[in-house]
Amino acid sequence: MRIPGAVKAALFAGAIAASMLGGTLAFAEYMQKKSAAQSSLSSTNSPQSPLVAQGQHLFLMNCAHCHGDDARGDEGPDLHGLRKTDARLSALINNGIKGEMPRFNQKLSASDVQALIAFLNSMK
Numbered sequence: 001m002r003i004p005g006a007v008k009a010a011l012f013a014g015a016i017a018a019s020m021l022g023g024t025l026a027f028a029e030y031m032q033k034k035s036a037a038q039s040s041l042s043s044t045n046s047p048q049s050p051l052v053a054q055g056q057h058l059f060l061m062n063c064a065h066c067h068g069d070d071a072r073g074d075e076g077p078d079l080h081g082l083r084k085t086d087a088r089l090s091a092l093i094n095n096g097i098k099g100e101m102p103r104f105n106q107k108l109s110a111s112d113v114q115a116l117i118a119f120l121n122s123m124k
Contacts, residue, residue, distance in 0.1 A: 082121075
């Protein structure tokens with residue numbers, strides 16, 4: 001049985017449309033979850049000082065891939081309600097934890113680390 005070219009073209013176009021729709025819906029769901037996580041972070045820290053806001057931005061860019069967008073943990077631990085001194089947090093961020101967390105002393109400035117610490121401390 002031979003399938004006419006017009007039918008093949010219609011089937012091909014339908015398959016492309018279906019895959020594009022699936023990708024669009026998956027992306028929309030991802031963005032909705034990311035927005036909810038960021039909204040959750042923002043609502044727990046309102047009103048934010050500029051230092052906390054800077055720390056949140058740094059967290060999302062450098063830490064969220066392990067600790068989760070909401071800092072509730074993923075590969076890395078939950079960071080809410082930490083009971084560590086600012087000096088200990090600074091040492092952990094700068095020096096990392098061998099085999100568990102990279103060191104950020106070459107990537108982040110001292111003021112960046114202080115902003116991250118302000119953000120972490122805001123999540124009590």
